[in-house]
Each structure stands twice: as C-alpha cells, then as structure tokens.
Amino acid sequence: MKVYLFLILLFCSGLCLSQKKKIIRKADFPTEFRMISDDILSKGKAYEQLRELTKKIGPRFSGSSNLTKAEDWAVQKLKESGATQVWKQAVPVKVWNRGKESLEIKIGNNSWKKINMTALGGSEGTAGQDLVGEILLVKNIEEFNKLNFADIKDKIIFFNVPFDQKIVNPVETYLEVGKYRWAIPANVSRRGAKAIITRSLTSAFDDVPHTGSMSYDTDDNNKIPALAIGAKSADELEEALKNKQKIIAKLNTTSTFGETKTNFNIIGEIPGNKDNNIIVVAAHLDSWDISEGAHDNGAGVVHCLEVLRAFKNLDIQNNHTIRVVLFTNEENGVTGGEVYAQQVKKKEEKHLFAIESDAGGFSPRGISLDMIPERRRQVFEWKSYFLPYGVYDFDQTYSGQDIQPLKKLDIPLAELVPDTQRYFDIHHTSEDTFDKVNRRELLLGAVTMAQIVYIIDKNW
Amino acid sequence: MKVYLFLILLFCSGLCLSQKKKIIRKADFPTEFRMISDDILSKGKAYEQLRELTKKIGPRFSGSSNLTKAEDWAVQKLKESGATQVWKQAVPVKVWNRGKESLEIKIGNNSWKKINMTALGGSEGTAGQDLVGEILLVKNIEEFNKLNFADIKDKIIFFNVPFDQKIVNPVETYLEVGKYRWAIPANVSRRGAKAIITRSLTSAFDDVPHTGSMSYDTDDNNKIPALAIGAKSADELEEALKNKQKIIAKLNTTSTFGETKTNFNIIGEIPGNKDNNIIVVAAHLDSWDISEGAHDNGAGVVHCLEVLRAFKNLDIQNNHTIRVVLFTNEENGVTGGEVYAQQVKKKEEKHLFAIESDAGGFSPRGISLDMIPERRRQVFEWKSYFLPYGVYDFDQTYSGQDIQPLKKLDIPLAELVPDTQRYFDIHHTSEDTFDKVNRRELLLGAVTMAQIVYIIDKNW
Known part of the structure; x- marks a missing residue:
C-alpha cells in the first residue's frame, strides 16, 4: 500500500515537473516571457543584492581593497544564483x-x-x-x-x-x-x-x-x-x-599613479544542454572612487545575477551556455574587456551573443543592437513580445564598453536601454547612491535582460 | 533714407514673423512637434514653478489657507504663461x-x-x-x-x-x-x-x-x-x-468635519483663432494635507502652465480655444470636476477634447484615450509623431478623475501616461516631495501634453 502511494506521488511530481519544463520548452514566448517576469518581479533578489554591494562594500575603484572585496562577493553571489562553474580571470589594471x-x-x-x-x-x-x-x-x-x-x-x-x-x-x-x-x-x-x-x-x-x-x-x-x-x-x-x-x-x-595591480573579471555560467556555445550577460563590477556606483554599474551587476537566478529557479533548460561576466576596470582602462576578448580568441570559444547592462537601473525601454542587419531583423521580429513590459525601442545601434572588444570577433552585441533622463544627473558622482534606484525599475531591467537571453537561447 | 531703412527692417521682420507662423501653420507635424519640444526642453519653467508650488506653498488641502494661496499663485502663473482670460470658478468643498x-x-x-x-x-x-x-x-x-x-x-x-x-x-x-x-x-x-x-x-x-x-x-x-x-x-x-x-x-x-467652504477651479485660456470650441488641459491644484503633492498633482499643474507658455512663446495660432482648468478638491470629493461639467452643460460650451495630467511627473510613455473608437483611430494615426519622444503607449482607455464628469457630455477624454513604477511608492504620502521629481522627465511630460493638444487643435 505504502509502495503504491509512493509510486503515485512520484508519478504526480514527475507530471508536475515535466509539465513545468514542457511549458518552458515549447516556443510559446508570450507565456514564457510572463513566467520570467513573474518570477523576477515577485522573487527577485537584485534590489537587496544591490544594497549589499553599495552599502556594505561601497566604491569599487580599480586597484582598491574594496574592489577585491567586491570580487569575493561576486563569486559568492554567482554561486548562490545558480552558476555551476565560477572563476576569476586576472586582469592588469593601472592604478x-x-x-x-x-x-x-x-x-x-x-x-x-x-x-x-x-x-x-x-x-x-x-x-x-x-x-x-x-x-x-x-x-x-x-x-x-x-x-x-x-x-x-x-x-x-x-x-x-x-x-x-x-x-x-x-x-x-x-x-x-x-x-x-x-x-x-x-x-x-x-x-x-x-x-x-x-x-x-x-x-x-x-x-x-x-x-x-x-x-x-x-x-x-x-x-x-x-x-x-x-x-x-x-x-x-x-x-x-x-x-x-x-x-x-x-x-x-x-x-x-601607482604600480599596475591585478583585478579580476568574475565569471559564472550555467552550461548549455545542447552545446557549449556561449551567450554572455555582462556588466562591470568596478566603479569610480568617489561613487557607490549604484546605477553605474551596481545595477548592471545585479541584473546579471538575476538572469542566472531566474533561469535556475524556473528550471529553464538552456540550449547554450549562459555566462555572466562581471568585468573589471571599465571606468579607467577597459582592460577587463580586452583581456576577456583575447581569451575568447585564444581559446576559440564560440560566442553567439553578448549583452551588457551599463546604463543604469531605470525602467527598461529598449535593447540597443550592435550586430549585422540579418541578426537585427531577427530581433525585430520579437518586438511584440517585449511590448507588455514597456520595452519598445530597438533602434539604437551601440553596445556596452566592456563587450566592445568582442566586436572584432564578429559576435552580435547588445545593450539594455533603460530610461535615460535621470542617469546623467548622477553619473560618476558621489550622488550615484542606492537610494536613487527604484526596486521595481531595477527588477524590470533584469526581466528584459532575462527575456532577450531566453529568446536568443531558443532561436540562435 | 531713414524711412527706407525703417521700411526694409519692417519688411524683414515681417518676413521672419510670417515665416515662423507659416512653419507652424502648415501641417508638418514632425517639425512642429520638434519646435514644441525644443521650446519646452530649453525654455520651460515647469520645474521652477513646481519648486514654488511645493516649497513656498506646500500642502494644498481642500478648505485650507494654503489652497487659497495656491489659487492666487495659479491665477498669477496662468497670466504669466500667456492666458488672456483668467477666472475663478467657485466650488463647494466639504472640510x-x-x-x-x-x-x-x-x-x-x-x-x-x-x-x-x-x-x-x-x-x-x-x-x-x-x-x-x-x-x-x-x-x-x-x-x-x-x-x-x-x-x-x-x-x-x-x-x-x-x-x-x-x-x-x-x-x-x-x-x-x-x-x-x-x-x-x-x-x-x-x-x-x-x-x-x-x-x-x-x-x-x-x-x-x-x-x-x-x-x-x-x-x-x-x-x-x-x-x-x-x-x-x-x-x-x-x-x-x-x-x-x-x-x-x-x-x-x-x-x-467642518463647515462646507468655497474653493475654486482656476481657469485660464487663449481664445481660438477660428472658433470658440474648447480644448481642455487639466490637472488638480489641491493635494492631501500630509503631502507637498509634488507628483500628485503639482506636476500636472505645471504641465498645464507649460502648454500655455509654449503655445504663446511659439506664437502658435490655435484654431480653437486652449483652456487650462486647474481643478479643486480632486483628492476628497471631486466637486471641482462636477461643478465644471455642470457649467459646461449650462453654458452649452462646445468642448472638442479634454486631457488631464494626474499620474505624476515621470517620463511620459503614452496617452490614455477614453473616447469613441473613431476618435481613437484618428489619434492612432499620429502615433509615429510621438515615438521620438519616448511616447508609444496609446492602448490605455482611462482618463483623469476631474474630467470624468465631462464623459456624459460625450467629450473625448484622455490622460497623460507617465512611467508608473515609482508613483505608488510616494502617492498620498509625506514623501511626495519636490526632490522626487526630475526636471527633464517633468518637462518631457509637458512636451507630450503640448504636442497632443497641438495636433488635435489642427485636426479636430
């Protein structure tokens, strides 16, 4: 009797699980976009993580002890977010x-x-x-x-x-x-x-x-x-x-000027189920010395962590490897971006797509596409899926500073486009603080990042 | 010689003036929308006016001495903004x-x-x-x-x-x-x-x-x-x-509860060049007692003033009467809206359109349309003109609380739709203060208001 009961329970839980995965797997993007959004808006950790990064650690300037602390924090958070492999990539930074x-x-x-x-x-x-x-x-x-x-x-x-x-x-x-x-x-x-x-x-x-x-x-x-x-x-x-x-x-x-020191790109990934081709989700961990760097670029960092967390929590069976790269030294050298691109070339890693969030944690309004026309047209076809989330602008053609060095490797690049009106009031100042970030706006940015990564993972 | 010079100068200035008006008069909406936007973003007074309303006057609760002060302030600002006729409409308010x-x-x-x-x-x-x-x-x-x-x-x-x-x-x-x-x-x-x-x-x-x-x-x-x-x-x-x-x-x-007192809708207009049909631009002047009412609804008040100022400054020859109505008692009674609608009916004033700004001074994202399908379709045709200003959402179907009583008179209604994520953090609280308003976001809301009023004035 007990065995039967156990088998019935097992069967039911299997049904539930397979149903969950099935919904994710079939190409019903409006439903899947909604699941991603629901998960992040109701369970997202980005806001509390940003509070830690800005208030417990603070400014994270290249070569500073604070940036080293932030690197340790990022390793920990990537693991908590579900990365199965996390590593540090050494980068020389001029001090x-x-x-x-x-x-x-x-x-x-x-x-x-x-x-x-x-x-x-x-x-x-x-x-x-x-x-x-x-x-x-x-x-x-x-x-x-x-x-x-x-x-x-x-x-x-x-x-x-x-x-x-x-x-x-x-x-x-x-x-x-x-x-x-x-x-x-x-x-x-x-x-x-x-x-x-x-x-x-x-x-x-x-x-x-x-x-x-x-x-x-x-x-x-x-x-x-x-x-x-x-x-x-x-x-x-x-x-x-x-x-x-x-x-x-x-x-x-x-x-x-000081001696050149070593900081690190902090990298964490969920391996692909189909292949090891890579989709990069990026931001930069460093900030200016005079700034908490809440919008620039703490917001981007927690956007990336949130993408991993949501993929893991929703048990999304990603086809390709989803790799978060938290770059170092964006503010005064971009050596993090350069080292990463060199390693990609050296290791002959195939990258399908890279998106950066480095324009603040305000309400998302679009995705800027820095890629060949054929790829742009493919993304354009998905516009209507993003519209219920206030994301309508796919006309910009720039991409993030840290992923720019990947351009010469012909990798399609993109950047999250949040509302920009408040950004330059606080950019690179002591006023770029946690209290300037709105929780829901921050989470919605993560929703957009996760959605574009999801749909590209299923289509490219 | 001097007379010739004078005549030449007169001719030139006439040319310049007529050229300015000509640009405004021909239906080149992208150019005219740009002129409105340029004027408001570079010369707009909304932000400084909002500082006065919230910091010099403060909370403006129905029946309070502060609301009376705000009424006097509004009369003055409507005149400064270019209204040629300004008056006060008595409204009973429960205290x-x-x-x-x-x-x-x-x-x-x-x-x-x-x-x-x-x-x-x-x-x-x-x-x-x-x-x-x-x-x-x-x-x-x-x-x-x-x-x-x-x-x-x-x-x-x-x-x-x-x-x-x-x-x-x-x-x-x-x-x-x-x-x-x-x-x-x-x-x-x-x-x-x-x-x-x-x-x-x-x-x-x-x-x-x-x-x-x-x-x-x-x-x-x-x-x-x-x-x-x-x-x-x-x-x-x-x-x-x-x-x-x-x-x-x-x-x-x-x-x-106190005795019923009298507050006022504050009304100012620029008469039409073609007829006296009326386009209403609305907000409410009152606020809650515990709040400066910066977003709710100081932002709306200065949006309305800005529309008049821009029309006057650009010497727009409006076909119909552009009337700003700053309603009283929206927060606890909406008697301002009711009295206004009663007077419209009694005087048999023909209203073509009424739009309210009462959802805050955040970046504009759309215009909500509360009108018959035929009118909606006409507005839909203008969507692309608004897109360069980040205004893309015309799908909502509600309208402002104060102008709602005009609905039974079959007047097409609308409401400005700003970004809503931050609004309910501060709505009806002591935290709805001037420092929560961003200058450029506020001005952009006024741009959208002026643009929709402009295009309706030219088409309806």
Whole structure:
C-alpha cells in the first residue's frame, strides 16, 4: 500500500515537473516571457543584492581593497544564483590614486573662494603644490584651435560646454559633449596651458562635480592637470569672466599613479544542454572612487545575477551556455574587456551573443543592437513580445564598453536601454547612491535582460 | 533714407514673423512637434514653478489657507504663461480636519508600541478618546463576508492586502487592491466592527503610511474610524497575528468635519483663432494635507502652465480655444470636476477634447484615450509623431478623475501616461516631495501634453 502511494506521488511530481519544463520548452514566448517576469518581479533578489554591494562594500575603484572585496562577493553571489562553474580571470589594471584635491578661485580683488571639484580620472596632480594661473574661458574646441601659443601659455583653460537640453535622449548629447572630458584635455595639454577645467557632463544644473576617464598623448612630456566642476559653478565662473573680471585659480592635488595591480573579471555560467556555445550577460563590477556606483554599474551587476537566478529557479533548460561576466576596470582602462576578448580568441570559444547592462537601473525601454542587419531583423521580429513590459525601442545601434572588444570577433552585441533622463544627473558622482534606484525599475531591467537571453537561447 | 531703412527692417521682420507662423501653420507635424519640444526642453519653467508650488506653498488641502494661496499663485502663473482670460470658478468643498492621530499596539504581554499611521481622508475620529480593541486579521473581503456578527463585533478589522508585484503596471494593481481603501471600509463599518486598519496602497515595502479618500454609506449610523499603516508595519502585524498572539490596538484621533467652504477651479485660456470650441488641459491644484503633492498633482499643474507658455512663446495660432482648468478638491470629493461639467452643460460650451495630467511627473510613455473608437483611430494615426519622444503607449482607455464628469457630455477624454513604477511608492504620502521629481522627465511630460493638444487643435 505504502509502495503504491509512493509510486503515485512520484508519478504526480514527475507530471508536475515535466509539465513545468514542457511549458518552458515549447516556443510559446508570450507565456514564457510572463513566467520570467513573474518570477523576477515577485522573487527577485537584485534590489537587496544591490544594497549589499553599495552599502556594505561601497566604491569599487580599480586597484582598491574594496574592489577585491567586491570580487569575493561576486563569486559568492554567482554561486548562490545558480552558476555551476565560477572563476576569476586576472586582469592588469593601472592604478591611479586621487589623493587630496582642492580648487579655489579669486575674482578680481575678492578673497579666495572654494569651488567643488573633482579631478578627472587619470589626471596628473600638482604634487601637493599650489598651481596658480589665470583662467581663460574658451567656448569650444574650434575657438581653442584658433588661439596662439602666447594666448594659451600659462593659462588655465576653461571649457564650459553644456549638454544640449533640446536633445531628448541625454546619451546623444553625452557622446557629443563628452569629448571635452575624454579627448580634448590631451589636446590642450600639448599646447602649453597650465591646467584644464571642464564643465561636468551632466543634464542637471546643480553643483555636483562628475569625474570620468581622460588620457594624454603618450608623447606628451608636459602633462597638465584636468578637472571638472559642477554646472552651477561653471555658469557662475563664465558669468564672472564675461564681466571682464580677471580670475585666478589655485589648484592643489596629490594624485599619483601607482604600480599596475591585478583585478579580476568574475565569471559564472550555467552550461548549455545542447552545446557549449556561449551567450554572455555582462556588466562591470568596478566603479569610480568617489561613487557607490549604484546605477553605474551596481545595477548592471545585479541584473546579471538575476538572469542566472531566474533561469535556475524556473528550471529553464538552456540550449547554450549562459555566462555572466562581471568585468573589471571599465571606468579607467577597459582592460577587463580586452583581456576577456583575447581569451575568447585564444581559446576559440564560440560566442553567439553578448549583452551588457551599463546604463543604469531605470525602467527598461529598449535593447540597443550592435550586430549585422540579418541578426537585427531577427530581433525585430520579437518586438511584440517585449511590448507588455514597456520595452519598445530597438533602434539604437551601440553596445556596452566592456563587450566592445568582442566586436572584432564578429559576435552580435547588445545593450539594455533603460530610461535615460535621470542617469546623467548622477553619473560618476558621489550622488550615484542606492537610494536613487527604484526596486521595481531595477527588477524590470533584469526581466528584459532575462527575456532577450531566453529568446536568443531558443532561436540562435 | 531713414524711412527706407525703417521700411526694409519692417519688411524683414515681417518676413521672419510670417515665416515662423507659416512653419507652424502648415501641417508638418514632425517639425512642429520638434519646435514644441525644443521650446519646452530649453525654455520651460515647469520645474521652477513646481519648486514654488511645493516649497513656498506646500500642502494644498481642500478648505485650507494654503489652497487659497495656491489659487492666487495659479491665477498669477496662468497670466504669466500667456492666458488672456483668467477666472475663478467657485466650488463647494466639504472640510475634513485630520487633527492629531496615533496608533499603538500591544502584542500579548508586551508594552505598547507606536505604529506609523495615517487616517484615511474622510474617516471618523475618536474625539480624542482612546479606542481600544482586539485586532482581527482578515485576508480579503470574501473572507470578511463569511464572518458572523459575533466574530466582528467590537473587533478592529485588519486587511493586509498587498499590491500584486507581478503586475507590470502598478496602476492596474492599485485599481484592484484600492477597494480596500475606497469601498470596503463602508462595508466593514456597517457590520459592527470598531475600526478598520488597511495596508497602504503602495508598491514599496517601507513603513510610509498612505492616505486617500474613503466614504461611508449615507445611512450608516455607526461610522467607524479607518486608517492605513505602512507595508512593513502591516507585514509585521500579520506575522505576529499568525503566531496566534492576541494583539490589542489603541487608536486616538481628533479628526473632525467642518463647515462646507468655497474653493475654486482656476481657469485660464487663449481664445481660438477660428472658433470658440474648447480644448481642455487639466490637472488638480489641491493635494492631501500630509503631502507637498509634488507628483500628485503639482506636476500636472505645471504641465498645464507649460502648454500655455509654449503655445504663446511659439506664437502658435490655435484654431480653437486652449483652456487650462486647474481643478479643486480632486483628492476628497471631486466637486471641482462636477461643478465644471455642470457649467459646461449650462453654458452649452462646445468642448472638442479634454486631457488631464494626474499620474505624476515621470517620463511620459503614452496617452490614455477614453473616447469613441473613431476618435481613437484618428489619434492612432499620429502615433509615429510621438515615438521620438519616448511616447508609444496609446492602448490605455482611462482618463483623469476631474474630467470624468465631462464623459456624459460625450467629450473625448484622455490622460497623460507617465512611467508608473515609482508613483505608488510616494502617492498620498509625506514623501511626495519636490526632490522626487526630475526636471527633464517633468518637462518631457509637458512636451507630450503640448504636442497632443497641438495636433488635435489642427485636426479636430
């Protein structure tokens, strides 16, 4: 009697299990998308994981002890999320230490006034000495290029180039105005100026300074400090300069370059049931030194963990290997992305697709597709499945910074496109904190990531 | 010579002006939508106006001196925004004063513990006396309806019905679970309970209590107090009750009903160039007493002002009258909406369309259309014009609370649909503050409002 009962129970539980798997296996994408969404919205751990990463660990700058802590945390979380294999991939990172930094200005005969500032990442410092010079406002790079050596010599060049508020998607104006951070300082440095002050890359009009990477030409023997000030300070400074007032700036920073250290890409995967071809789900674990990195890119990290967790929890029988790669050193070097791509090439691993989440934890609105037209068209055919989740925009053509090195291996790339309006208010600042992230928006981003990975796993 | 120069200048300025108007007048909607967007995103005043309304005035509850201040402010802002005629429409509002309120609970033999709470708007008070009773957890209204009189008598009924996290659009779960605030208390009151405690209507799991309107049956002679507690407190309370612990609650409130007072719908318009048919752009000026009402509905108010300002600034020659109506008493009576509709009927004013913004100042995602299929189809044809602004969802079929009374006059109605994920975290709480509003998201909502008004003005 007992044996019969046991057999009946076994049969029933087998039925339930096989039914669950069956639903997942047949190509009823609306139903399967709904199951993924239900699971993540009701059982998702992304928000609590993000709280840990930002509040227990905090800033995770390349070469810092915090980033090492975050690496250990990520190994643990990947295992908890269901990765059956987790490993660390060594990556050399150039170390830059901010040290102390201050900026003061003196307008005419007024007394010195402190200005909120942040050195750009990778900037030369002043070795703790005061660097003093007159500020020269230059409207844009075209105007700068017309100046003579005598105009520039010993001046502190100040570019106050704001975001174009009229552009609906702030990413577009960031990519345009961004050159004043990542490219133009090298140009200014070669031409005899003493330092460069830039307006922070922001949609806001507050006084929060934004850092970000910059670099010099390798043959530049007279590298000068480069820093950013908040939009409000920038506008006030421009106003004072327009009133023909002579303004002197005093900059003092103790930033230094250190020895190259080793950080790690943290990788975890669920092997494929059909083959070992790989689908990469990516984000970067590092952040700027001055920031908790909640949106940039803690949100991306927990999106990736959530994809694995949902696949495991729903017992999705993935055809291909689903591999999460949490890259290191995205903010100031992208050596994590480069090392990963080199290893893919060396090991001749076949990658079917790679998607990164590196634009914040806001409500998802689309998926940017950086791939050949034939692949784009295939994704376009699935648009209607995403619409109930507020995801409608498949027209963008960029992809994540860390997975970009995979492009030369002809791998179809993508990036999650969340709502972008709030992102550049906090990007690369001390304001990019956990409280700026909304739980449901964060989870919905993970839903989109899991859904696109799911449908590609079933079709490619 | 001087006369010639003058004539030439006059001719040129005439050319420029007529060119500007010509661009506006021909039906090149993509270009005209862009002009509206450019104007609002670069010159919009909505954000600074919202700062004034929330920070200088603050809560604007029906019958309060603050709402009177807000009425004066709105008259002034409508004039500044370009309304050529501004007037106040008297509306009777029932007055409810919250007074002081507190809730304590006692679990088993433990000491009394204070719980964050808010009375629901319109609730009876305890006249400053302690109301003490045992808490009875009831899972839902179906379970409640099965209880006997003896089960209920002298109990404090506690419904802990959470939002369904799996529903992507929180508006849908709000409309479903919302009955535990706006309908069920009346039912419980008639059946002999002492008081009702509800779980706040929220997507969040924090401890912020949310108020909102409730009402009793008119023939209920034993009206009982109704209040809400935060989600966290609700879950803790349920947990304790599930452990079979007897829990006593002590409620003390001094809320009172006052005399009916007069508030005003504040109305301002730009007359039509072709006729006096009216397009209404609406929001409500009142808020809850415990809230700055930044998203609900300060955002809507400044959206409306922005539409007028942009029309005026762009010198749009509107065919029909563009009328902003800032309704009063939406939160606890909707008498503003009723009076307005009565006057429309009485004066036989022809209304072509009415749109309300009352779902917050988040990024716009759509326009909800509450109108006959023929009109819906016409709007559908314009979808592609809205897409570059992130507005893609035209599938919803509800409209704003204040303009609802216009429905029986067969007027096509609509409501702006912003992103909804953050809204119910702060709705009707002390947390609905100016700092929760993003400047660009707010302005983009105004862009959508102005664009739909513009295209309807040109086509209907």
